[in-house]
Every structure is written in structure tokens, then in C-alpha cells.
Amino acid sequence: MRSFRKKSVLTVAFCAAMLTSSLGSAYAAVNLEPINAFFNRGVSFVLNGERWKPTDANGKALNVVYYEGANYLPARALAEALKIPIEYDAAAQTIYIGSKPGAKTPIFAAPMEIDNIYAILSRASADTLVNGVSYQEVLKIDQYGDVYFTIDRKYKRLVLDAAVVSPGEHEVDVSLYNASDLAGNAADTVLEKHTVSPEDDSTRMSFNVEGLEKIRIHVQSPNLNPYIYARILDTSYFDNGETASP
Incomplete structure (x- = not known):
């Protein structure tokens, strides 16, 4: 057991079945090796800071695999515990x-809550x-x-x-806030503003x-003008940070 404690726990995918893969015999012959x-x-x-046990989608406990001096964890269980998205592409075996x-x-495909009668x-x-320019869907904000x-x-x-x-004539500020339940006082701090x-x-x-787990987008005139006639467009989107096209 002392040797176990000295080895780093490696976070790798050790079981393709956990990611609902379907492997044919030809693939298995080339890529799978018994150990x-x-x-x-x-x-x-x-x-x-809290005790944690890896489990599968049905809540069944999963065991760590020990191989050649290292402990291997099931990738999906760990990723979900850390709230990191994980996806298996069976066709690409990735x-x-x-x-x-x-x-x-697309922005309106993400789970969304609107908290104002002036935002529709x-x-x-x-x-x-x-x-x-015609769009399929917009978030209409005429005041704030x-x-x-x-x-x-x-x-x-x-x-x-x-x-x-039209008839909007005032500049509009769009501000980003951390809306997580764990944000505390930081929830009132503007993270970015455009x-x-x-x-x-x-x-x-x-x-x-x-x-961030949850965000708030606040739209309002910087001078608190009552009517702004702003629109958030359905061409908006979330992504992994690649350069936006102009």
C-alpha cells in the first residue's frame, strides 16, 4: 500500500464502455491490448475538500484500476465531478x-432565464x-x-x-456578472462591460x-435613460475561445 500512496493518480479514460462506445472486432484487434x-x-x-467516490450514471460505485505503479480513474466520473464537459465521438474514436x-x-439554445418585464x-x-437585417429570434429590451x-x-x-x-438614441452598456450561487458579494462586481x-x-x-457556472448579462443605458430599444441577436453564441469572425 505504501507504493500506492507514492504514485500519482492519473486522470485518463480507461474504460471505453463507460463512454457508451461500440467497438467492432476489427477495431479491437488493432487497438485493444490485454493487460x-x-x-x-x-x-x-x-x-x-469533501469526500468523493466515483460512480457511473446509475450511481454504482466505480473502482480505481491499478496498473504498473499508477492508479487510473474513470474519465467521465471525474470530469462530471469537476463539472468539466466530456463527450465521446464513437465515429472518430475521440x-x-x-x-x-x-x-x-447559439445563445438562445443555452439554458436561459429572463428577469425583467422589459426583456422579451x-x-x-x-x-x-x-x-x-432579418433575424429569426431576438431578445428585445426596450428599457433595461x-x-x-x-x-x-x-x-x-x-x-x-x-x-x-429606432427610435433608440442612447448608447447601451452590456455588462457581465458572475451569477453562481457561490459568487457571494462578487455577484455585484462587473466582470466585463461593452x-x-x-x-x-x-x-x-x-x-x-x-x-463560470452561471452568468448574468445586464443591459442598460449608462446614463439611466429610460428607453434604449436594444436587441440581442440570435447570431450570438458560446464557444471555446477561438477567434470570432468579423
Whole structure:
């Protein structure tokens, strides 16, 4: 047991079945190699200061595998405990831990809560025609508004497109806050702020949301003007931080 304690616990995927893979005999013949390993039932874990036991999707306890002096953990159980997204692409035989390269999630496809009577999600043609360009859906904010997105640390960036429409004549501030239940007093601290001008057809903004579980986007005139006529456009998206197209 002393040797177990001296070895680092490696976070690797050791069991393809845990990621619901389906392997044919040809693949197995080329890529799978039998090993002589052991279940190590003597290892216990403390995750972020609390006792933790790895389990599968049905809550069944999973054991650590001990092989050649190292302990191996099931990748999915650990990633989910750390709130890191994990996905298995069976066709490509690739496990993605964290964001998939190039993947984008449209802003209105993310879990969303609107907390203001002046902020309305709309598909009406009168609202989705924004400065001469038609969109399928917009968030209409005529005075001020807050919208919350639950992102569970899945993304690094929010690329947000917004505009001010007629008769709006004031600049609009778009501010990012940490809305996690654990944010405490930090929930009132602006993490980033960008400005949308009524002189532009639309403005693209980039917010760093890496490591955040839940965010709040607050939209309001910097001078507290009552009517702003702002629109958040459905071309906005969350992604893993690649450079936004102009």
C-alpha cells in the first residue's frame, strides 16, 4: 500500500464502455491490448475538500484500476465531478474533455432565464427586423433587462451581437456578472462591460466566461435613460475561445 500512496493518480479514460462506445472486432484487434491490472479498493478521494467516490450514471460505485505503479480513474466520473464537459465521438474514436474544438452553441439554445418585464424573447417580424437585417429570434429590451445563462463551465467565451434600433438614441452598456450561487458579494462586481452605439447597425462583443457556472448579462443605458430599444441577436453564441469572425 505504501507504493500506492507514492504514485500519482492519473486522470485518463480507461474504460471505453463507460463512454457508451461500440467497438467492432476489427477495431479491437488493432487497438485493444490485454493487460494485467487490479482494482484498487484501498484508494479514497477528497475532491475540493469533501469526500468523493466515483460512480457511473446509475450511481454504482466505480473502482480505481491499478496498473504498473499508477492508479487510473474513470474519465467521465471525474470530469462530471469537476463539472468539466466530456463527450465521446464513437465515429472518430475521440474523447473530448472540455469544449470541442470549433464547437459553437447559439445563445438562445443555452439554458436561459429572463428577469425583467422589459426583456422579451421575440420571433415577431416587427422585432426581428433589426436595422434592415432579418433575424429569426431576438431578445428585445426596450428599457433595461437582465438575462441569466447556465453554462456549467462548458465555455470559455460568449460572443454577443447586439444593436440599438429606432427610435433608440442612447448608447447601451452590456455588462457581465458572475451569477453562481457561490459568487457571494462578487455577484455585484462587473466582470466585463461593452458599449453598443445607436450609430452602428450591430456590435459584436466578446466576454470571457471561462470557469463560470452561471452568468448574468445586464443591459442598460449608462446614463439611466429610460428607453434604449436594444436587441440581442440570435447570431450570438458560446464557444471555446477561438477567434470570432468579423
